[in-house]
Each structure stands twice: as C-alpha cells, then as structure tokens.
Amino acid sequence: MTVTAPRPAAPAASRRSGRRVTPRGPQLRRPPLVVPLVVLPLLVLLVRLLPVAPAHALDAALDLTTLPPALLAHVRQVLLVPVGALVVVVFRLSLGVRARGVLSPVLLGVALPSIGLVPGLAFLAVTLAVSTLVVRPVLRSHGLPFSARVAALLSTVAILMLVPLLVLRQVPGAHPEHFAYLPPVALALVTERFAATAHKEGTATAAGRTAVTVVQAAAIAWVGIGVGLVDLLARHPELLLLQVWCVVAVSLFASPRLVERVVRPWYAARKAGRSAPAATPAATPSAATASATATTSRRTRR
Numbered sequence: 001m002t003v004t005a006p007r008p009a010a011p012a013a014s015r016r017s018g019r020r021v022t023p024r025g026p027q028l029r030r031p032p033l034v035v036p037l038v039v040l041p042l043l044v045l046l047v048r049l050l051p052v053a054p055a056h057a058l059d060a061a062l063d064l065t066t067l068p069p070a071l072l073a074h075v076r077q078v079l080l081v082p083v084g085a086l087v088v089v090v091f092r093l094s095l096g097v098r099a100r101g102v103l104s105p106v107l108l109g110v111a112l113p114s115i116g117l118v119p120g121l122a123f124l125a126v127t128l129a130v131s132t133l134v135v136r137p138v139l140r141s142h143g144l145p146f147s148a149r150v151a152a153l154l155s156t157v158a159i160l161m162l163v164p165l166l167v168l169r170q171v172p173g174a175h176p177e178h179f180a181y182l183p184p185v186a187l188a189l190v191t192e193r194f195a196a197t198a199h200k201e202g203t204a205t206a207a208g209r210t211a212v213t214v215v216q217a218a219a220i221a222w223v224g225i226g227v228g229l230v231d232l233l234a235r236h237p238e239l240l241l242l243q244v245w246c247v248v249a250v251s252l253f254a255s256p257r258l259v260e261r262v263v264r265p266w267y268a269a270r271k272a273g274r275s276a277p278a279a280t281p282a283a284t285p286s287a288a289t290a291s292a293t294a295t296t297s298r299r300t301r302r
Contacts, residue, residue: 037245041238048236064234072234077110079233082243084109084220089247091216096257100193100213107186108213109220114181117218123179124187124214127160131191132198153188 048059060066064075084106091097099105112120135156139149161179168176190213197206224230233239 033245033248037241037248041241044238045236062237064237065231075234076230079230079240080110080113080220080224081106082233082240083224083229084216086243086246086250087220087223088216089250091212091219093250094254094256097212099209099216100190104186104190104193105213105216105220107183108190108217109224111182111186112217112221113225115178117221119178120182121214123160123164123182124190127157127187128191128194128210130160131156131188132195136192136195150188150192153192154184157184157187157191 044058044062047055048062049055065072067075085102087109088099088102088105091099108120108124115123131153135153136149139152144152161182161184164176164179190210194206194210197209233243
C-alpha cells in the first residue's frame, strides 16, 4: 500500500482570485541581470576608451554615426524605440499615469521629430474627430466586428494621410511629405481606443488618456532628440543593454505609482468633501420653550 503525502493547501489569495501566485523570496532563483546588462556594456565602454589599436578598431566597428546619412536617419528612428519604451515605463510605473498602451506613444514619438510637434498634434486631432464622429458610428451601425472596424479605420487613416499630400503639394514652401512618416497603425489604434473608451467610460476619460499618450510621445521626442540620447546610443550602442536594465530597475525598485496612490485618493477625498452637504447646526430652544418645559417638570414633581 502506497501512502502519498498530502498536497499543501493553496494560499488563501490564490483560492479566492483563482490566479497563480508566484513564490517570492530565497526559494525563487532569478538569473542575475546585473552582469549582462550593466557590467558588460560598461566594460565595453571602458575598453573603447583605451588608447590602444584594438580599442580603436572596436570603437570604429561599434560606432553607428559613420553610416551613410540616409541609413543613419533610419537607425536614429530605430534607436528612438528603446528610448520611448523607457519613457513609457517611467510614466506608467513611477508616475502611475495610464495611456494608450506602450506601442502607440512610442510610434507617435518616433514620428513627431519628422513631421513636427504642432502639425502632428493638429493632424491627430483631425483624425480623432473624423474617425470618432463620422467613421466609427457608421461602422457600428452596420454591426461590424472589432477586427473589421480596425481594418476600416486603417484605411480611413491612410486616406486622411494622403489628403495633405494632395492638397499641400501645390503650396510653395510646404513640406507635405512629412505627413507620410506618421504611423497609420498607431493612429488607428489611438482612434479606436479613444472611441471605445468614450463609449464605455465617457469622453473626459478618453480625452485624458489620449492627452497622456500625446504627452508621452512629445516626451519621447524631446528626450531622444532634444536631450541627445539617440546620438549617444548611436555613438555607443552597447548602452542599449543598460537601457534594458533601467527598464527592469524601474519596474522592480522605482514603481510607486504616485498618481494612483497619492494624487487620485487625495483628489477623490477632496471632491467627496466638497460634495458632502454642510452639517446644519442643532436648533437651540427658545426662552419660551425652556420656561414651559421647566413649568411642566415642576408640576410633574408635585
């Protein structure tokens, strides 16, 4: 007769939620990330700075700024993607600000340096207005599923991107070709999620999240191009490993979610305090009522 040991009981949290609880602590072995993501790029950077011939050869092999200008422009756009990923993680985990996912602000941030901030924001506003107020209600009235609506929105965004090219090419001094750099997939996703959020949670919530997405895209363009982080990564591409470590470090050690834990509860408490009715002071008995009560009490004693 074989006796099997009883299974340990599942934690109460996992039984209630039905989710798998990942063990934490010394029993969970995590592969070390400091050596490949921090030590290795810093070691390569130090070797490139050495005044010896092999170090100069390594420096010339890793330097991306020596590429042809046309190829370097595309490489700079590629290097904006990890910069955008880090900015989005800081916004979401450190600040606790919700936006339209991770892909949409990154793609918009890659496109804004090519088209410009003001034309890009104006085109995004026009696209949101046309897609939300005209195209999406027509598609929903025909009962199309989500995949068909997104496909139709992609075609609509492509048509709207061609309109400036057809109209502004006759204007001297205009550069309508920059509108072709806007990512139609990101614009279609933003418009679809804007309309869906406006339908479920209200226009204010949809506008707020879309505004956060635009702010993130502008921050990505500013950090990558304005600060010069893209040029630094093009000169030292080994630092991309350090960027991955920054994402991991923010998610593990610097994720207080300030807006969700501090700002929103404070705002909700303040709003609840304003909406609560003012307490009415208790009515004080008049002199006549007090004398009548005293007379009644004396008669009762007699």
